[in-house]
Each structure stands twice: as C-alpha cells, then as structure tokens.
Amino acid sequence: MLQRNDFPEDFVFGVSTAAYQIEGQAFGGSGRTHWDDFAETPGNVVRAENGSIACDHYNRWAEDLDLIRDGGYGAYRFSASWARVLPEGRGTLNPEGLDFYDRLVDGMLERGIKPMLTLYHWELPSPLADLGGWRNRDVASWFADYSVLLMDRLGDRIWKTATINELWCVSFLSHFFGEHAPGLRDIRATARSVHHVLLAHGMATEALRAAGHGDIGAVCNFSYAEPADDSPEAAEAAATFDAHYNQLFLSAFFRKKYPDRILSALERHLPDRWQDDFDVIGTPVDWLGVNYYTREILAPAPGPWPANKSVPGPLPKTQMGWEIYPEGLHHFLHLANDYAGGLPLYVTENGMANDDTVVNGAVDDSARIDYLAAHFAAAKRAMDEGVPLEGYFVWSLMDNFEWALGYEKRFGLVHVDFDTLVRTPKASYHALKTALSR
Template identity: 75%
Template sequence: MYKRSDFPDGFTFGASTAAYQIEGHSFGGAGRTHWDDFAETPGNVIRAENGAVACDHYHHWQEDLDLIRDAGFDAYRFSASWARVLPEGRGTVNPEGLDFYDRLVDGMLERGIKPMATLYHWELPSALADLGGWRNPDIAKWFADYCEILMDRIGERIWKTATINELWCVSFLSHFLGHHAPGVRDIRAAARAMHHVMLAHGTATQALRAKGVNQIGAVCNFTYSQPASRSPEDIEAAATFDDYYNNFFMSGFFKKEYPERIVSALADHFPSGWQDDFDVIGTPVDWLGVNYYTREIIKATDGPWPGHTSIEGPLPKTQMGWEIYPEGLLHFLRRCHVDYTGDLPLYVTENGMANPDIVVDGTVDDVVRIDYLARHFDAAKQAIAEGVPLNGYFVWSLMDNFEWAFGYEKRFGLVHVDFETLQRTPKASYMALKAALAS
C-alpha cells in the first residue's frame, strides 16, 4: 500500500457512500423513492431487500464519522436524498431531513473532515417517478429547485459539490437495460433520460452558481471497452459501447455535442429541441469526478442496436464478477485530461471492490482488497507522474451497505457491517489505509 508521502502535498484522500445505501430510508420523515417501488417488485432485488434500515447511518452517523476521522481520511463524499429533503419531490420540505444533513456536515467539520456533497445518487421520489421521472423534461427544473433548497441550508460549509452521480446508471442502466430503478427497458425512454439527466446537471449547476455556490463538479462512471477480437465487427461494437457509456456524457459536458454514433442511433428518440440545450449542459464545472471499477469484453451480435454482448474475460474478478483491471483507471485519467478537461482538477470519486468478507475472531482479513487498492493507487500515481491534474482519491465504500439490485449480498466496505446487529468492524483494508495515511 502506498503512503501518503508518495502523493503530492495537498492530495485529498477520502471515502464515499450514498444516502439510500446507508441511511435507513424509513427514518426521519423521508419520502418514498422509486427504489422502494423497484425493490417491492418481484425479481428486481435479491430477497426483495431495500434501504428501509440499511446501515442505520441516520442514527449511527457520529460513530461513522469517527471511523472516517480515525482512518485519517481528509474528506468524506456523502450524498443527500432528494426524497428525504422533499418527500414528494417538490413542494413541502421535510425539516427533519434538512436538520439531519445540517448535523452531518457540522459533525464532519468538527472532526476536521472536508464535506463533499453529491446531490443525487439515484433515490428519485416516487411522486416524480409517477410523472415520468427522468423521461419528463420538467425534471431539470425540479432537480434544480431541490438542489437550491438543500444548498441554501448547507452550501456554505460544503468543500465541493457534485450534481448527479453516474449519469449513465441514472439513464441507460435504468431505462434501457432495466437493471436499476425504475427498471424500464425502452430505447425511447433511455434516450430521453440520457438527455434530461444532462440537462438537469446543467440547470442545477447554473442555479447553484447564481446562488454563489462554488466548486461544482460532474461525476461520471467509466468502464474500459475491449473488443473481443480484432474483427472489424467487434472493434466497431466496442467503439459503440465506449461512446454510449463513456464518451456521450463527457462530450456533452465538455464539447457541447454527442458522439455521432449515438446521435445516428438515438436522434429519433431524443426530446424535441435537444440540440438547443448544449449551452446549459456544457455550463463550465470546476472539477470532474471519475468513478472506475472494471472493463468489459465486447463482442458484436446480430440484432437491434447496440448490437453487442459482453463476454467473460480472463482476469481475476471481484465478488461482482467484475474483472480487476487497474490499467483502465490510468486510461481514463489520461483520456479525460487529454481529450476533454485539460487542466481541470480530476478526482477519483469512486474505486473499490466487493468481496465476500466475514468476521472471524473479531477481524476481517480482506487482503485481496488491500492488493486491489494498491494496484489502483499505482495507476493514479502513474497518471500524476504523466502530468494528469489528479487531486484526490475516494475509496468506495466506507462500509458495507445496500448494494442496489444485489441487496446486502455484495460487500464493498472498508468497514464490515452486521446487518442484523448493525455492528461495525473495521477490516484489514481499513487498518492498512489508516497506516498508509498516517505515514
């Protein structure tokens, strides 16, 4: 494991979580979300588990912030739940929700932890899902209004603010593949969600800037696209994957255009007037967050767009079945810097792995995670040596949590959580990072 002194002075180390995955959404007056609806639908989530209790961070937040401080992390990337602040998505504010985030931010500052807020991490209020959710163009305004309400309360104390986490997951994964809430599998719904999530980001960024909020960023997830062979068909299929997964969002933000492959495939499904929205979508940001986990091996298939499938690769895999491929992180840090962002500061806002961790005699020996992180820190260090302006690294995740459609089965945490007793047990990876950050 690298030491803190191996990275530049001022490099920020942190841990990340998400509201619905840890808070306990049945507490504190939070409204219903489309993840509650998705989880209640048979077959969507393992054992129909949901975020009603999760890690009960709502009541254990002080203990959890102590874990962040004691590890030596500089910053904590947390998210706020739209439905906790506005149970119906619009209209009446839930005072308990704002009070919770107030206490949480103050608790970070009291412990010397820099608060990094993500304003949306997938928990859309059900009342807005009833109105079409991300398919409805009005969602850009709804989202901006929510962001203003929350940031009016906590904004002055926030170190950095991200609008929407992983726009590909919010749109394509959830509306084309149907793997996440709302579980739609429809090309037109996906195209509209892809555009509206971009527009919502830009609209909220402009609204917050007008309020005097600074240090606003975008957070995108990236997956390395590897052709299954050297055939022209597989190479083109991998390029298509790369465009709709990685380049679509980056190109919209930083070039005010979408990749031609995607426009030719989806233009008939985009909302009318979509070409006129790029000045809002491309509103300048102050930093970019890079979420990275794995690569996919892409093979061309017959059939409708996008005309490919993913095949199993040869590398060691995490509990999620994802190949461990640190070279992909270096690739995307280089690409973002050279092709899109120039001198804009970059942060690795998520990186980590799921592992079937168990507590034995009070300890969790997740040596495989220590190795995983060391190899990805190595990629980050290489990027910095090449001149990439990488300013920080956030591990996913602080603790085991509700892993969306996989329920409580996949464990990404540096801290083990017993979901019956809510006991927190720092893993060997937590202790290794603590030692690294102290040195």
C-alpha cells in the first residue's frame, strides 16, 4: 500500500459516514424521515431493519471521533439529518438536534479533525415527502432555507460543505428503480426529481454564498460502464447507462444543459420552463467530490428506455456483488477534471463491503486492504498525470445501516456488533493507521 509520504504534504485523508446510517433516528427529538416510512413498509429492507438505533452515534460520538483521530485521519466527512434539525422540514427548530451537531463539530476540532459537512444524505423529512418530496419544485427552496439555517449555526467551524450526496441516487435509484426511499418506479417522478435535486443544489449554493458561507462543493457517484460484447447494441446500452449515471449531473453543473441522450428520454416529463433554471443549477462550486466503487457490464434488454441490463462480470467481487475495478476510479478522476476545469477534486467515498467477523478480538479484512491499496494507486496515477486531487475519504468509518440491505453488508474500517454496539477496529483500520503515519 502507498504510504502517506507518497502524497503531497497537504493531501487530506479522511473517512465518511452518513447521518441516518449511524446516528440513531430515535434519539434527540428528530422528526420522521421518508426512510423511516420506507423501512416500515414490508419487503423494502432486509429483515425489516431500520435506522432507529443504527450505531448509536448520537450517544457514542466521542468514542467514534477518537477512532478517527487515533487512525491518523485528518478529516471527517459526515452528514446532518434535515429532520433532526427541522422535524417538520420547515418551521420550528429542534434545539437538541442543533446542539448535537455543535458538539460533534467542536469534538472534531478538539481532536484536530477537519469537518466536511454534507447537508443532505437522503433522509428527507416525512412532512415534505407528504407534499411530493423531490417531485415538488418547492423542495428546492425548502432545502436552501434548511442549508442556511444549519450553516449559520455551524459554518464558522466547517472546513468544506457539500450540498447533496449522490444526486443520481436521490433521483434515479429512488424514483425510477425504486430501491431507495420513497421507492417509486415512475419515469415522470424521476425526471422531476432529477431537475429539482439539481435546482436545490443550485439554490442552496447561491443562498449559502449570500449568507457568507464558502468552500461549497457537489458530490456525484460514478460507475464505469462497459459493453457486454462488441455488438452495436451493447455499445448503445453502455452509452445510455453512462449518460444517466455518469454524465447527466456533471453536464448540468458545468455545462448548464442535459445530455442529448437524457433529453430524448426525459424531456417530455420535465417540469415547465426547466430550461430557465440552468443558471441557478450551474452556480459555480469550489470543489467536486467523486464517489466510486465499481463498474457495470451492460447488455441490451427489451422494453422502454433505458433498454439495458447489467450482467455479471469476470472480476473478483465484494460482498455487494460489485466488481473490483480500480481503473474506473482513474477514469472518473480524469472525467471529473475534464468537466470541472481544474477545480480541486476529492474522492469523497471509496471502499468495499466484506463479510467481516470478529475472531479472538480481531477482524481480518485483508481483502479490504488490497482493495484500498489498488484504488489509492489508481488515484495517485491520476494525480501524477495532472489531476488536481486534494483528498481521499474512505467509506466508511464503521459498519452501519446499509439502506435497503439492512445491517448485513459491512463497509466499515471498524466492526460494529449490532447487538452490543461494541466497536472493534479491523485489520484495515490498523493497516491504514500505519500507512498514514508520518
């Protein structure tokens, strides 16, 4: 594995988490989210699990920050729960929620950890979901209001701020494929959620700047698209996937337009006067985050757009069934740089799920060590080729609620026993601690 000294002195290594996955939604006066509703619906989440307790980070945050500090990480990418701050999504504040994030940020600073805040990581307050959620254009202004409110409390201590995590997941995964809350399978809802999540990002960025907050970025997820064979049909299937998964949001942010392949499928479902919003959507950002895990092998499939399907590939796979393909990270760092025009880039998520167990007080996750070593090397190669990568955040600090897959899939550098909530650093945690030491 590459060592700390192989990277520039100011290069930042960190870890990432998300509020709903670790905090415990039942604590601290939080309101309901559409993930609580989704998890209560039979068949949506493995074993009908939910985030009510999760890792109990709400009560164990000091122990968790100690793990970050002791692991040698310089930064922590965390998210805030909108419903913890504003239980109804608007209106009355929850003082307990704001106090929690105050304590958390101060705790990072006391330990020498840079706070990187994500304002939205998928936990929409249920009262806003009742009003249409991401299908309702008003969600953009609601999100901007929440963003300014939270940053007016925390912004003087935040290192960098991301608006919305993985806009593709907020829109396509949740409204077209139905795998995440709110669990819809509706192309019209998808088109509107795509546009409104972009508009929310832009409006929040403008509002935060007007309120005096800076260092604002966007975070996109990417998955390498490869045709299943040499046929024109497979090439078209891969190009369609690449358009909606990898190119759509970059094009909107940095070119103020939707790719032609997207318009041909979604234009008739977009809201009225959608073209007028691109100056707001394209509000300049200060940095761009790249989330990357795997590749997809695409084949044509019968039926309406996108008329493709993923097929199994030949490479070794993680516990998620995702192929291990570090070359994809190298590719997307270059692609992101091509769009972003030299802005600072960060790998804001990268990691793997593994079937980790504690044996005699230790967890041997050598596969994760190998995975991260290969991806660090791919990132370093892109840097050597001129990509302005300034930091790398491993997903995730600890095992957590993996959304619709419950607590079965383990992405953490730290093992969590979900019965006792005991944390056990894994071999990967110790290996990275050694690699990151100066």
